[in-house]
Amino acid sequence: MSEVEQAIAQIADIRAQLAASTRFRGYAPEAVGVVGLLSLMITVMQVVWPDRYAANDQQYVLIWGLLMAAGCLLIAGEAILRTYRTSDRMAHPMLISAMRTVIPATVMAAVIPAAVLVYAPQAAWIVPGFWQMQISLVAFASYSMMPRKIIWPGAWFLFSGGAGLFLAGAHGGLTPLVAGAPFVIGHFAIAWALRERKERGHG
Template sequence: MNDIERALSEISDIRSQLAASTRFRGYAPEVVAMIGLISLAIMLAQLAWPETLATSTGQQVVIWGAVLAASGITVAAEAISRSRRQHGGMAGAMMRGAFLIQLPTTVIGVVAAIIISSHAPEALWIVPGLWHMLIGVVAFASYTTLPRTIIWPAVWFLLSGAAVMWLAGQDGQLTPLMMGGPLVVGHLSIAWILYREGVPTA
């Protein structure tokens, strides 16, 4: 490695270190709030028409899995755009940091759901609680780059996920409230924290 390559490598390392300790401003409060409100609407629709929208545990897992997937794509697309505006030359490093935080838990959630639905569909009631807890893990892991009060939604997702597992485990059944409740409260709380702590809106 010549001097120029070494210097470029050191600059890249410094940029990564700065990104790891810099407030990430890519998450839009309004987008996170929208996810919470959409979750609320779906939960209320399932409560109103359970014979159509909540006929089985499998159906509920599919519906809420689709909600989480669409939400993740929406947040990621907005985060890329906002990061370029907010972080300039550090946008790439900031996005890589956020991506590396979320990738492991996303893979775990998807793989676990696929394996359980394929080989142990009677245990699908485990999946939503697991998803909630994994979201909590992401929030905890983001503690250094998001407002410090993100710790409270993180705790909420972990505890509510555990509660959903415990309640669903009583009879192996899920309810719309178990599925949507933690997502509604958690996402609206995160949106409020991002807004209140001064993360600029688009």
């Protein structure tokens, strides 16, 4: 490898390290807030009309899975658009660095519940807790790139996911509050963390 190629490779490594340690500004608090509002709406629907929207654990997983998928598309789409609109040269490397954390977790959050629904539907009650702990994992893994207060939503999802697993197991299945309330609180908390950064002029 020539000296020029080595220099280019070193510059690329430095940019990747900077991207991994710089706060990512692509996530919009508005998009996360919308997911929180949708979570609240679904939770209320499941409380008011349980026979229609909370008939069994599999229905919980399907409904919340659709919301999770829609939320991921909304947040990711907004992040990509915000990144390509900015003139910051670090925006694209930061987006790539963020996706390296988010994409594997998203794949796991889709594949494992799908396998549960197909081969072990009686265990569907574990899925919402699993999703919440996955969100916590992403929040903690992204700590160096996100506002410091992201640790609080991350801790909330870790606690609520673990507690939800035990509550659902003890209850013999999911309830609207066990399945939905953690998503409502957690998404609003993430939006709050992102909004604080934006108000301080960093987003």
